Amino acid sequence: MSDIADRAGWRIEKDIQNARAYVRKQAILESDGRCHFCDELIAHALQFCNVDCRDDYEKQQAALQRAGRRVD
Ligand SMILES: [Zn+2]
Incomplete structure (x- = not known):
């Protein structure tokens, strides 16, 4: 129970x-008009210039979190 x-x-x-x-x-x-990974200028509604940047960014964030560092 x-x-x-x-x-x-x-x-x-x-x-x-x-x-x-x-x-x-x-x-x-x-979104601030720049790719969150490579800082390329992009359309304002977007967060990354392409899926590679998005994937790399997520990998980077995951690696940083595994290392125990806060990103924000
Ligand atoms: Zn990018």
């Missing part, structure tokens, strides 16, 4: 963490 409750609690906690991470990511990635 408590096992199910424990799992539900864990699930809720996880959802909250994911939501917070998502909001934080959105806040960081405000």
